[in-house]
């Protein structure tokens with residue numbers, strides 16, 4: 001039966017090609033859109049995910065991490081009074097203007113963190129070092145944004161909010177979900193860049209580290225009563241809140257997911273239609289099989305095997321294309337992420353799509369009256 | 377082998393009803409070659425289909441090896457067909473994507489033979505119909521007569537006790553028609569298989585042990601073949 005499925009499939013190469021194009025098109029669309037969605041999830045709150053903080057103490061009801069507003073530094077002492085707290089670092093995340101050598105202005109998000117603890121600092125520094133941020137007026141940016149910010153190498157000097165900003169390092173892969181790149185520097189430096197928004201005795205966030213063995217939730221329960229007028233979020237809560245905002249509230253995530261669903265629908269329709277056409281074309285053969293004594297089960301197996309073979313072949317091509325595109329997207333602003341789970345899941349989806357698409361064909365084939373074989 | 381009694385078959389209902397068979401009695405003994413003749417529309421194909429458990433009778437009894445099949449549930453019929461019958465069709469009905477060899481193997485695999493066993497037996501059968509050198513060809517590369525010989529090999533595959541053929545020579549020129557009939561009857565005789573052939577072709581009647589004539593859904597005469605082969 002498998003031989004028949006295989007041979008029938010390859011007998012009509014034009015149809016096979018059409019089927020495969022349909023499957024590949026659908027799967028690539030699904031993989032791209034879903035990969036984009038995963039990329040969104042990943043970049044939208046990377047700064048929180050990689051902060052290393054246990055808690056974020058924030059002004060009340062901030063919508064997402066990039067939307068914080070200043071709070072008084074005095075709160076730091078209140079939080080430090082909690083026995084379970086190991087340390088509290090002031091942290092700044094603020095939108096500031098970056099002036100290129102051409103005179104053009106780009107919006108950036110300045111990230112000021114405590115160089116001593118490193119909490120909330122850059123990761124994946126591939127050129128220069130975070131330690132160099134101890135120098136005066138120094139910053140680190142990501143290499144992805146070199147051209148956007150007009151940066152080509154370490155040592156170049158730019159202006160942020162009218163103050164000097166000297167490049168001392170580059171990170172790799174720290175994207176911003178918005179068009180404004182992150183610019184890392186010391187807390188003190190960020191205060192200067194953010195002058196006019198943030199006063200000397202303020203910070204945008206307080207990043208809390210608990211003592212070893214204290215859970216984030218326990219820590220939060222202990223800290224919150226000390227600062228009743230502020231919000232205390234675990235790192236995970238801040239992460240989720242930020243992700244939810246950027247990926248869902250802005251519609252960006254829904255759009256990509258919709259694209260993936262659309263790909264699935266297109267795939268099912270195209271595959272269903274070609275498999276159905278193939279079944280109708282082979283109707284006499286199925287009738288003959290039945291007349292010879294093949295059961296409906298045999299017929300299912302032929303049709304499902306054809307669907308499965310098409311699915312696997314289409315998947316192989318699609319994953320190759322998708323991985324290539326994903327690879328190429330890594331240097332860009334909107335990465336397409338294809339972790340192994342997604343690759344494997346898509347294979348299952350491809351099989352389900354193709355087999356689901358054969359349902360009408362199976363119904364058609366099982367209704368064949370074998371007596372047809374004796375009629376002209 | 378086959379015992380048909382008082383068989384009726386009506387297609388459709390009411391004013392559109394067609395009474396294709398009206399009280400047919402028909403027997404086939406083991407190892408005999410029976411020719412079923414009659415004008416177009418007389419019910420030959422209907423009778424053959426019911427005999428082969430492909431079509432259900434409206435009423436009457438059909439016994440195969442003494443077992444009543446007219447009342448069997450639909451689900452049991454494919455198994456009965458697989459076990460008892462080999463079919464040969466006017467239009468050959470070979471699988472166009474499969475080679476001659478694979479066409480024969482498919483039947484053997486349906487009957488549960490291992491791939492290896494199927495390959496061996498299919499090779500033997502093709503040799504018996506003189507097509508060994510065409511085993512790797514697709515049906516589209518074969519002449520009509522050659523296709524029908526592949527179909528004979530397929531019908532004999534797995535040694536079903538009864539071969540049913542509906543106008544097997546109608547699509548062939550007379551020389552290959554004769555050749556095909558000769559091959560079919562000879563191989564069936566060698567193996568002791570019964571054969572029922574529906575035919576219009578009076579020149580093949582010589583291969584029959586018995587000729588049955590049917591008209592308007594009724595058996596009108598049964599006579600011995602002109603040239604009884606022992």
Ligand SMILES: Nc1ncnc2c1ncn2[C@@H]1O[C@H](COP(=O)(O)OP(=O)(O)O)[C@@H](O)[C@H]1O
Pocket residue numbers: 387388394395396414415416417418419420421422423
């Ligand atoms: N599926 C069907 N539906 C309705 N009428 C049919 C069908 N098959 C055959 N008939 C009618 O039954 C009669 C016998 O047909 P058939 O058995 O094919 O005769 P033959 O094979 O001798 O030409 C004819 O009148 C034919 O039109």
Ligand SMILES: [Mg+2]
Pocket residue numbers: 420421422
């Ligand atoms: Mg007929």
